[in-house]
Amino acid sequence: MTVDLRGATDRSVRPARGRRARGPAAALGLLIGLFLVLLGPAAPASAHAALVGSDPASDTIVPDAPNKITLSFSESVQLISGKIQVLAPDGSRADQGEPQATGSTVVIPLRSGGGRGTYLVSYRVVSADSHPVAGSLTYSVGAASTPPTESAGAESVDPVVRALIPVGKYLGYAGLVLLVGPVLVLALLWPHRLSRTGPARLVWTGVGLVLGSTVLALWLQAPYTTGSGLFGVSGADLQDVLGSTFGAVMLVRLGVIIAAAFLLRPLLRGDGGESKADLALLGVLGVAALATWPLTGHPTASPVAGVSVVVDAIHLAAMAVWLGGLVMLVAFLLRQANERELGAILPIWSRWAATAVAALIIAGSVQALIEVASFKGLYASTYGRLILVKIGLAAVVIAMAAVSRNLVRSRTAENGPGRLRRIVMAELAVTAVVLGVTAALVQIPPPRTASAAESASTSTTISQTVADDSVSLQADIFPATVGNNSIHLYAYTLDNKPLPVVEWTATAALPAKNIEPIEVPLLRITDFHAVGDIALPMAGEWTFKFTVRTSDIDQSTLTMTAKIS
Structure with missing residues (x-):
């Protein structure tokens, strides 16, 4: 009143x-x-959204060139014109067409027939709370190489x-x-x-x-x-x-x-x-x-x-x-x-x-x-x-x-x-x-946003490459923790070309705890790619032994250790 x-x-x-x-x-x-x-x-x-995942995942090696890249954020985002690009190993543009944003997911279409090596994905989008989110990641096709470089200041304000x-x-x-x-x-x-x-x-x-x-x-x-x-x-x-x-x-x-x-x-x-x-x-x-x-x-x-x-x-x-x-x-x-x-x-x-x-x-x-x-x-x-x-x-x-x-x-x-x-x-x-x-x-x-960013930046995947005189073998173990784990194996020649494998075998052992070698069932996905699953009962430095038979008379046995937490 x-x-x-x-x-x-x-x-x-x-x-x-x-x-x-x-x-x-x-x-x-x-x-x-x-x-x-x-x-x-x-x-x-600071950006108020976080990149929580991508496909292909950051710092991973995939056997074949994908036809798109998917970026997943912690909240919905909007695109900024011309601020997303994918560079091929030779520095040329590997993306084609316009990226699409749906909620918290951004899909980037790629040119077909991408070559082997390391690709660079750079992005800058706007988060739901109006703040820009900028960053970059790399992935490799077939084998890693020196990544291309992007222009300086892409992430700055x-x-x-x-x-x-x-x-x-x-x-x-x-x-x-x-x-x-x-x-x-x-x-x-x-x-x-x-x-x-x-x-x-x-x-x-x-x-x-x-x-x-x-x-x-x-x-x-x-x-x-x-x-x-x-x-x-x-x-x-x-x-x-x-x-x-x-x-x-x-x-x-x-x-x-x-x-x-x-x-x-x-x-x-x-x-x-x-x-x-x-x-x-x-x-x-x-x-x-x-x-x-x-x-x-x-x-x-x-x-x-x-x-x-x-x-x-x-x-x-x-x-x-x-x-x-x-x-x-x-x-x-x-x-x-x-x-x-x-x-x-x-x-x-x-x-x-x-x-x-x-x-x-x-x-x-x-x-x-x-x-x-x-x-x-x-x-x-x-x-x-x-x-x-x-x-x-x-x-x-x-x-x-x-x-x-x-x-x-x-x-x-x-x-x-x-x-x-x-x-x-x-x-x-x-x-x-x-x-x-x-x-x-x-x-x-x-x-809550910083926590999402920290979780996204923490990867528990172990990726190692072991080689002998005739075979280079890349092994990826995820999530590298006690319990069920997936193992991906990729075989290459010493000059980084896919190497057809006739037969794969693998075992995992933990000598410090007297755990004898456990056989890892492997499924052949392509000529040079196999995948398997194993339950690891204890944490520690596990020893993985892989046998790769490439012909009736040619066979290599390679060993690596990985810390399982």
């Missing part, structure tokens, strides 16, 4: 004109000045672009604070006798910051995804961004904020021209605008995306209401409102603040549990440590909020408003730092 205090007494405490003018400037300066939080060394803009992205996000958060909270206070708590000129400037500043940060984000997304410099963006790059999910959400944000700006004018003038229908529509537009933030961040790639998006939107809304209300208090109400007006306003604001803080704690806790995934992730990762910093700062703010709430409940001391104003300013200072931590968090991969 609106606090209508037009009948306030003439004993209003009216500050000097100069002090009133400094109010909004001080509040805005408090938020903008804390950009220093972000102007130190920028955290790397321009340092200027990397530094500007969190600054742009901070601008957007600051804009939300100066927009959402002040609008609510003006609509429901602002005394009619007070001028709305100062608050209107804050609100229009918030509108400008949100619009500016959105346009900046659209521009930065092009060099961020392509790896180019800040001004190395082409029209096609911008068109690709606008046609992506990220671009669509940002365009929705621009449209919603512009529409809201038209509805805000009567409210900011204070001439009573705003209707309840306008205010209701303004609330709907506010909810729509808030939803665009989680739709371009971590929540969209969460294991429970629907929950994460809603929780993150609540978190942002609570933050904007709380901080925006504090800005209005410290910049205007505690300076300009008289005792009677504050007596009506502060108890209501105190309940708002308590509700916003509760929503922040609950929503933040749920989101942290989803992203951190484990207790270890809370202290063993940069993301988790920043969460702990954010929790510590939030605890300080909550303690200050409790003190201010007590002052509101028992405003008996003569210097109560002055003390309350100092506490509110301290709250704003600390929460502005929290805002900076939040802007940094969205650029750091959460532990």
Whole structure:
């Protein structure tokens, strides 16, 4: 409800004109000045998806050239035009046609008749949370060779672009604070006798910051995804961004904020021209605008995306209401409102603040549990440590909020408003730092993603090549752990040409544990490729012996050791 205090007494405490003018400037300066939080060394803009598998697998040797390559990621990805290629051993392009992305899988078609040797696959795609994912892998056909080289910097992000992205996000958060909270206070708590000129400037500043940060984000997304410099963006790059999910959400944000700006004018003038229908529509537009933030961040790639998006939107809304209300208090109400007006306003604001803080704690806790995934992730990762910093700062703010709430409940001391104003300013200072931590968090991969990347980079396949005077034998053992294992054998001549094998035999023994040789049943797949399965009962250095008969009179026996964990 609106606090209508037009009948306030003439004993209003009216500050000097100069002090009133400094109010909004001080509040805005408090938020903008804390950009220093972000102007130190920028955290790397790490990819938030991970390559979890490929076919052919990385660093493996396949007997025949495949007709496609499949890349599997930990979350859905979108393609970047011209940023996926496969190089043949001679450095020529081995891919043909356009790659296809379906969810978290990318399929790259290859030319037929690929030669023997090592191939290089390089990729750069955009993950579901709008961050680029770049990397490379190799596989070999027939035998390994010196891999081709790719152009330098394929996986890099321009340092200027990397530094500007969190600054742009901070601008957007600051804009939300100066927009959402002040609008609510003006609509429901602002005394009619007070001028709305100062608050209107804050609100229009918030509108400008949100619009500016959105346009900046659209521009930065092009060099961020392509790896180019800040001004190395082409029209096609911008068109690709606008046609992506990220671009669509940002365009929705621009449209919603512009529409809201038209509805805000009567409210900011204070001439009573705003209707309840306008205010209701303004609330709907506010909810729509808030939803665009989680739709371009971590929540969209969460294991429970629907929950994460809603929780993150609540978190942002609570933050904007709380901080925006504090800005209005410290910049205007505690300076300009008289005792009677504050007596009506502060108890209501105190309940708002308590509700916003509760929503922040609950929503933040749920989101942290989803992203951190484990207790270890809370202290063993940069993301988790920043969460702990954010929790510590939030605890300080909550303690200050409790003190201010007590002052509101028992405003008996003569210097109560002055003390309350100092506490509110301290709250704003600390929460502005929290805002900076939040802007940094969205650029750091959460532990659940880092865990997927670590699992993907850890391969337990053992691949060895043993040879004698006539045969070169490659043996692959997977997963090289206690229990069932698969063994693939490939026979080559000494000049790396497939060698037809008439008969294969293999045994596995663990001499250190007195385990005698166990026969490995082998199935012939091609003339030079055989596969077998064996259950290895214990860990240790196993000895594998392979006998390869290539004719009625030619036979080779080769031995290798492999550590089974």
